[in-house]
Amino acid sequence: MELINLGIKSIFIENMVFAYFLGMCSFLAVSKKVSTAFGLGLAVVFVLTITVPVNWLLQEKVLNQGALTWINSESETLKNLDLSFLSFIMFIAVIASMVQLVEMVIEKVSPALYGSLGIFLPLIAVNCAILGSSLFMAQREYSLAEAGVYGFSSGIGWFLAIIALAAIRERLKYSNVPDGLKGLGITMLITGLMGIAFMSFMGISI
Amino acid sequence: MSTETVEKEVKKESEALLSKRRRGLINDPLSDDNPITIQVLGICSALAVTTQMKPTLVMSIAVIFVVVFANLSISLMRKLIPGRVRIIVQLAVIATLVTLVNEVLKAFAFDMYKELSVFVGLIITNCIVMGRLEAYAMGNKPYDSILDGLGNGLGYAWIILAVAFFRELFGSGAIFGYKVFEAIGFSSEGWVGFDYQANGIMVTPVGAFFILGLIIWVQRTKTGYVEH
Numbered sequence: 001m002e003l004i005n006l007g008i009k010s011i012f013i014e015n016m017v018f019a020y021f022l023g024m025c026s027f028l029a030v031s032k033k034v035s036t037a038f039g040l041g042l043a044v045v046f047v048l049t050i051t052v053p054v055n056w057l058l059q060e061k062v063l064n065q066g067a068l069t070w071i072n073s074e075s076e077t078l079k080n081l082d083l084s085f086l087s088f089i090m091f092i093a094v095i096a097s098m099v100q101l102v103e104m105v106i107e108k109v110s111p112a113l114y115g116s117l118g119i120f121l122p123l124i125a126v127n128c129a130i131l132g133s134s135l136f137m138a139q140r141e142y143s144l145a146e147a148g149v150y151g152f153s154s155g156i157g158w159f160l161a162i163i164a165l166a167a168i169r170e171r172l173k174y175s176n177v178p179d180g181l182k183g184l185g186i187t188m189l190i191t192g193l194m195g196i197a198f199m200s201f202m203g204i205s206i
Numbered sequence: 207m208s209t210e211t212v213e214k215e216v217k218k219e220s221e222a223l224l225s226k227r228r229r230g231l232i233n234d235p236l237s238d239d240n241p242i243t244i245q246v247l248g249i250c251s252a253l254a255v256t257t258q259m260k261p262t263l264v265m266s267i268a269v270i271f272v273v274v275f276a277n278l279s280i281s282l283m284r285k286l287i288p289g290r291v292r293i294i295v296q297l298a299v300i301a302t303l304v305t306l307v308n309e310v311l312k313a314f315a316f317d318m319y320k321e322l323s324v325f326v327g328l329i330i331t332n333c334i335v336m337g338r339l340e341a342y343a344m345g346n347k348p349y350d351s352i353l354d355g356l357g358n359g360l361g362y363a364w365i366i367l368a369v370a371f372f373r374e375l376f377g378s379g380a381i382f383g384y385k386v387f388e389a390i391g392f393s394s395e396g397w398v399g400f401d402y403q404a405n406g407i408m409v410t411p412v413g414a415f416f417i418l419g420l421i422i423w424v425q426r427t428k429t430g431y432v433e434h
Contacts, residue, residue: 018411024249025333085309088327089301096294125293128250128331135324180426183433184246185419192415199410 006146007153016129016154017161017191018198023129027162028187030123037166040123045155047124048133051098052151055091055134056144063087091134099125129158164194231353235361241334242365242418243425248334253414254325255366259382261321262370264311268326270359272303273335277355280343287344296339297330304329334362365421372417377408 016022023044030040061067065082072078103121107114124130133154137147168190177186241247248269255265279299280287287295308326311319319326329335338358343351374380379387379402387402407413426432 021250021253021411021414022328024253025247028246028249085305088305088308088330089298092297092301092330093294096297122293125297126331126333126336128328131331132250132324132328135327139324178423179432180423181419184243185422185426188415188419188422192412192419195410195412195415199412 003145003149007149010150010153011157011160012198012201013204014154015157015161015198015201016132017158018195020132022132023127023158026123026127027158027165028184031162031166031169031187034163034166034170037162041159041162043121043124044127044129045152045159047095047099047102047121048130048155048158049148049152050102051095051130052133052137053144053148054098055094056137056142056147058090058094059087059138060144063090087138091131095130095134096125129154161194165191168194228350228353231350232357232360235354235357236364237361237425238429238431240361240365240425241337241358242362243422244429244431245337247337248332248362249418251325251328251332251366253369253411253418254328255322256370256373256414257377257409258374259367259370261318262366264315264318265322265325266359266363266366268304268307268311269329269332269334269362270356271307272300272329272332273338273359273362274352274355275303276300276335277338277343277351278348280339281346281348281351284344292344296336300335300339301330334358365418368421369414369417373408373413376405377413378404 010016014020017024017027026040031037059067061070063083063086065084066079067083068078068081069075099121103114106121133151137150142150165187169187172186172190181189235241239245242249251265251269255261276296276299280296283295304327307329308319311322311326338355342354346354371381374382375386379385379392392400392402405413408417
């Protein structure tokens with residue numbers, strides 16, 4: 001039950017885009033068509049579901065103070081060792097290599113999926129939503145199961161947001177927007193309005 | 207422009223420390239080629255930290271530091287980096303610099319470190335830094351790269367400071383924590399006779415989207431840039 005609550009909370013109430021502004025770069029750049037937005041959204045859900053638990057393992061078994069005691073539980077040096085200052089470098093390395101790995105696996109297993117996702121996968125390594133989720137996971141001290149659910153559901157939240165925006169922008173092509181507002185400007189305002197809609201979820205207490 | 211540049215590269219000795227071309231490297235990103243309003247990069251952190259001026263200022267300084275030194279390091283190494291692994295090398299350089307910033311904040315400004323929380327870490331994925339490394343530092347000399355980094359860092363800084371100015375002014379009626387509206391008489395003892403009612407929406411993410419959208423509108427109308 002706790003896990004379901006966490007899932008709903010991270011999809012709607014603490015939506016990656018509308019509450020934390022994460023992944024905005026690709027959110028704005030790749031939301032011109034629903035089909036491409038769909039592809040990128042799927043890839044983000046996929047990579048988030050994998051990287052957050054993997055980074056959790058890294059955090060708990062390597063980086064935290066005393067985390068390395070599983071090698072030798074007697075050693076005093078290992079008990080006092082605190083590698084958490086390395087977390088940024090380790091997390092981004094895990095994300096970059098996971099993205100590479102996922103790309104290779106998909107290419108072998110399902111060329112059709114690779115065809116539709118392929119070009120978006122490299123983009124994901126520098127999507128702040130991915131690194132952001134790992135950092136939030138570390139900060140909030142989730143358990144492994146929570147980390148998995150959190151990764152998956154924050155991906156879903158991002159996915160819903162980009163699909164919704166892409167659908168609105170497809171309609172927007174036919175409207176008459178002032179020159180200076182075309183493109184990014186009007187998209188920001190629309191995102192703001194969507195944010196107001198998502199704020200209504202804040203009243204829900206779970 | 208290209209022939210001029212080539213000529214200047216040839217007689218390198220005579221080029222002034224701040225020649226016209228080099229001043230352009232700093233000036234262009236401030237308006238005509240602004241990383242946020244024109245190139246649409248680095249939006250994430252631009253919005254997240256801007257509820258108040260103080261964290262925004264710290265964030266701008268951190269980003270300027272990271273982009274300048276990342277540009278310098280990559281520019282020095284540009285001939286040694288194999289093309290295939292350049293993204294990883296760039297990420298490693300950026301992550302190292304960001305770790306440095308994070309540790310300094312943790313040691314000397316712990317409150318600020320708590321307040322910025324994950325957003326310092328997210329400078330790693332700030333597209334401005336990556337973008338400048340890919341687009342400029344990989345193919346230019348160290349000194350020019352420093353100027354380019356400085357220009358883009360400042361271009362980023364003034365936009366997020368502008369967003370933070372409006373959000374803090376209307377959201378909490380203050381600038382850098384100083385109660386502006388109270389000072390000009392908006393209080394029960396002042397000449398207006400009532401308090402300034404803080405506009406709650408400015409503190410929420412929604413306010414940031416609106417303010418940035420409007421700044422982009424004004425800025426693009428001024429520079430005449432139209433997106434198709």
